[in-house]
Amino acid sequence: MEIVKGKKIEQHLCDLHAAEEGMAVKAAHTPINELLTNFVKLHSGGTQTSTSELTCEECGLSFSKFRESSLMGCPSCYKSFEGPLSPLLERAHEGGSHHVGKVPRRAGAGEQRQAQLTRMRKKLNEAVTAEDYELAARLRDDIRRYEEQAE
Amino acid sequence: MSIRQLTDHAGEWLRGAGPHSDIVISSRIRYARNLAGYPFVNRANRRQRFEVLDRCKQEIVSKRLADNVLWVDLPDSPSMDRQLLVERHLISRQHATAGDDIPRAVALDAAETFAIMVNEEDHLRVQVLRSGMQLAEAYDQIDRIDDVLEEKLDFAYSRRFGYLTACPTNLGTGIRVSVMLHLPALKLTGEIEKVRRASRDMHLAVRGLFGEGSEALGDLYQISNQTTLGKAEQEILADFEHTVVPQIIAYEQQARQALLKQRQAQLDDKVWRAWALLTNARVMGTDEVLQLLSHLRLGVNLGRIEKVDIRAINELFLLTQPAHLQKLSQQEMDAAERRIARAKLIRQRLEQATR
Ligand SMILES: [Zn+2]
Ligand SMILES: [Zn+2]
Numbered sequence: 297m298e299i300v301k302g303k304k305i306e307q308h309l310c311d312l313h314a315a316e317e318g319m320a321v322k323a324a325h326t327p328i329n330e331l332l333t334n335f336v337k338l339h340s341g342g343t344q345t346s347t348s349e350l351t352c353e354e355c356g357l358s359f360s361k362f363r364e365s366s367l368m369g370c371p372s373c374y375k376s377f378e379g380p381l382s383p384l385l386e387r388a389h390e391g392g393s394h395h396v397g398k399v400p401r402r403a404g405a406g407e408q409r410q411a412q413l414t415r416m417r418k419k420l421n422e423a424v425t426a427e428d429y430e431l432a433a434r435l436r437d438d439i440r441r442y443e444e445q446a447e
Numbered sequence: 448m449s450i451r452q453l454t455d456h457a458g459e460w461l462r463g464a465g466p467h468s469d470i471v472i473s474s475r476i477r478y479a480r481n482l483a484g485y486p487f488v489n490r491a492n493r494r495q496r497f498e499v500l501d502r503c504k505q506e507i508v509s510k511r512l513a514d515n516v517l518w519v520d521l522p523d524s525p526s527m528d529r530q531l532l533v534e535r536h537l538i539s540r541q542h543a544t545a546g547d548d549i550p551r552a553v554a555l556d557a558a559e560t561f562a563i564m565v566n567e568e569d570h571l572r573v574q575v576l577r578s579g580m581q582l583a584e585a586y587d588q589i590d591r592i593d594d595v596l597e598e599k600l601d602f603a604y605s606r607r608f609g610y611l612t613a614c615p616t617n618l619g620t621g622i623r624v625s626v627m628l629h630l631p632a633l634k635l636t637g638e639i640e641k642v643r644r645a646s647r648d649m650h651l652a653v654r655g656l657f658g659e660g661s662e663a664l665g666d667l668y669q670i671s672n673q674t675t676l677g678k679a680e681q682e683i684l685a686d687f688e689h690t691v692v693p694q695i696i697a698y699e700q701q702a703r704q705a706l707l708k709q710r711q712a713q714l715d716d717k718v719w720r721a722w723a724l725l726t727n728a729r730v731m732g733t734d735e736v737l738q739l740l741s742h743l744r745l746g747v748n749l750g751r752i753e754k755v756d757i758r759a760i761n762e763l764f765l766l767t768q769p770a771h772l773q774k775l776s777q778q779e780m781d782a783a784e785r786r787i788a789r790a791k792l793i794r795q796r797l798e799q800a801t802r
Contacts, residue, residue, distance in 0.1 A: 328614070328615065328616055354486075355486045355490050357490060365489065366614060366615075367487065367489045367490075367568070367613045367614055368487060368611075368612075368613055368614070368615065369486055369487060369489070369490035370485070370486040370487055370490060371481065371483065371487075371603040371605070371611040374605060374608050374611055374618075375605075381615065384615070385615060385618065385676060388615065388616055388673075388676075389616075389618075389619070389673075389674045389675065389676040389677050389678075390650050390674045390677070390678075391677065392619065392674060392675075392676040392677015392678060393676070393677060394607055394608075394676075394677060395605075395606070395607060395608055395609025395610075395618075395619045395620070395676060395677070396619075396677060396678065396679045396682075397609065397619065397620040397622075397678070397679035397680050397681075397682075398590075398593075398609075398610075398620060398679075398680055399604075400597050400602055400604050400610075401594075401597060401598075406483075406601070406604055407604075407605065407606070409483065409601055410483035410484060410601060410603060410604070413483050413484030413601060414483070414484045416484065417484045417485060417495075421492070421494075421495070424494060443599075443601065
């Protein structure tokens, strides 16, 4: 059989994640964990400050927590961990480092919209936690209105 | 529409039709999306998870996707129903068994061409399933669903990383393309390992479809892409349509012809033994049944036996699974009882389907 496309990559990333559909059984995130472990070994002991202390400001996830679960906590984690994540992504995606492909229709003002929604929902969460339901109701209306104004 | 109605028929994807359906059982595409402004499911609190669920439900059942959408809240569903959905490839096992503290659901259309999991690993996991080799059609449909949903929902997206997903292996397009292949001749001729190796070299994942290990029961293999960042949807699709699948099909066909030419008696023996056992056995385990169905399916596709049509065989792959079996007989059964019920069901179905 002559399939000669693509280069051989030793690490097989997240088998499960390719597998999660249907009957395939999904357990832990073993393969990306392997990548992470190797990465951390490689970068420990150098002059570099420990990546484990990196924390996402938005959701509070630390890089070491990410290493345990292989799951990001929120969209902002990708910005917070961009440095240590980039080489891992390239290993995981046959060298791919930048998105090509479909762009959502709202993408133009998208990043601002997303940041705005994140801020509003964070406030809402704080209001609910503080049991300030009046404020929470107002924020909820604001969010709804904001969501409905499409670009 | 209810889950009950799912039991007595098989989904559109098991029709046994569509291009290359002698080898390609089904084509599936799924993508992952998350709502902007929320943490991902694993880090969202209970209230946020409910908000995400409600927000998605609103758009999914709005009739913009299909006239009749079945919405199933999973924590409220009996575990047998959830198991049934897993066997039908409509939800993942993780989605079926996650804790009751995770509000989550699946939405389906009547023909089971699409299934949308809400609050699985990502807020939205949309899949489209077609019978035979129909990746382009499947992509058209899933792209339409995406367009409809994104009219009203803000998806987390970045210019560099594309669609943002909980697991970095889904980043970018978020798209996973899979074909389910029936490769009995490559298995019989011992060449299946070459397919596995070649696929791995192309950075594709190969796995069995039934069972827990990597073992491919019923000679059914699922092949899917692993790369989602740095490759456009159309590129991923084109690889499958023009390179991967045609080559594997050709390879399986060569193996089938070789069996016909060089090992005809042995081939016929496998096929007719499968027929004899399937139509006479009184006790039947899942592994055994999948292997026998595989040989029978090969025999029918090669014209070595003409007693039954492919659709009936395809359906039996599904209906003999534990939850289906229990749903069909409308009672809970232990493993020993299931083996007896399984043998009986197969005899009945094959008798009905005998030409
Ligand atoms: Zn993963
Ligand atoms: Zn975060």
